[in-house]
Amino acid sequence: MDSKGYLKHIAYDSVIFGFSGEKLKILIMKYHNTGLFALPGGFVKHDEDLNDAVRRGLKERTGLDDIYLEQFYAFGSMARYKPEVMEAIMKANNQTLEGYSWLLDRFISVAYYALINYEDVVPTPDALSDSCDWYALDELPNLMLDHSIIVAKALQTLRENLERKLVGMNLLPSLFTMKELQQVYEAILGEKLHRGTFQRKILNLGILRRHEKQFSGAANKAPFLYSFEGNLI
């Protein structure tokens, strides 16, 4: 066990989705001095469930405990093996490679996506990074290694699961309007939806509880608030 208690060859990466300003965003880390942008990721302890390792990392990056989390693919091609990248990151942190050579070895990365309520999060960098911030999907910086591919596959999977697993409400606070929910769907699918049809379909699912109206102060009819069945009372 020369790898600080972590399993060799195995890493995870997480695509953490949030919704704000009518846009879908993800958390991106920036490493010290290198100009490298990356997905939040980490390693698995020798006596730790893979899923628990990912939740541990999410807790550190977002402060949140109960997060909607889904594993979507294990990336294991040789093309992603670039030891010089990790070496650059270590050097930029004045880290000797002594005892850390396992980090330069090949890794297979299991990728997860998470859906969280943007407002609940305080993005927190780790020791190797100087920032952890939200980026809109259409304004991402260049990501290191194959992380752009991982993001693309995460979005594709999220789209496929949107209707099947009714997963959209995890991106909103516990109380939300129908319009906000529709905007989440539109941001994920990348297309406009018809208002009447959307409302009818969602309501017919019978999974929303309607609450009192929200008086937003806008010059128009006030919308109802809804909660996802299971939250609140």
Next chain:
Amino acid sequence: MDSKGYLKHIAYDSVIFGFSGEKLKILIMKYHNTGLFALPGGFVKHDEDLNDAVRRGLKERTGLDDIYLEQFYAFGSMARYKPEVMEAIMKANNQTLEGYSWLLDRFISVAYYALINYEDVVPTPDALSDSCDWYALDELPNLMLDHSIIVAKALQTLRENLERKLVGMNLLPSLFTMKELQQVYEAILGEKLHRGTFQRKILNLGILRRHEKQFSGAANKAPFLYSFEGNLI
């Protein structure tokens, strides 16, 4: 590199589906002397793509090269770590543990399912097994470790992907009747489908090419043969 050139901690398991006798079946290996049944699996070489490792294993077990293959989950719980099981398998093969202690360490297993034409396959055991045979899904023996869970998740994923990815024809020879295709769908979904509706839906997809009729010798109207667009001419 004391692990014979394989990555530590990483394995794969494959759920290989075939269709025969109106039933969905999978390939199961039986280890020498231990009475243990298991999914075909293996390890990843240090300089080998994960996907290539799985294809290499499939080639050895089935003789087939171009197989429909899909990764569906990485199993990484601590509950699946039972070194005594692997130890029993090694001992039953009179294998000293010298140089093989890495096999007793913890593994995260990436699971794949494959769809093949039953008739094309000659199941072939490996050095540790005395058999590699087809078992109908409703007549599986007890499988070791978490392999029953892996099979269940494979079937669930296959069902979800059946309509979305139009994956059914991979279980049939290149020429097949509409009835055979319907039986494949029914076996995967575990329910009967209405004949007229099924035929209408499949034909409207426009992915089948109709060929000359098949005179089966049965006392009834002969069915057309079809091929999946892309096979044959």
Next chain:
DNA sequence: TAATATTGTCTCAATCTGAGACAATATTAA
């Protein structure tokens, strides 16, 4: 009190789906 923007709901046509019906075979029995 009128104007404006947005919401909740309805209607209507077009499409899709589930279920049964029926003529068209390919063979066997008479």
Next chain:
DNA sequence: TTAATATTGTCTCAGATTGAGACAATATTA
């Protein structure tokens, strides 16, 4: 040669679902 039988290819019809627009009902500002 003809009738009987099982299965196939296709149609119809009712019911459900979907896509698009329309309209009355607000909550605020002018």
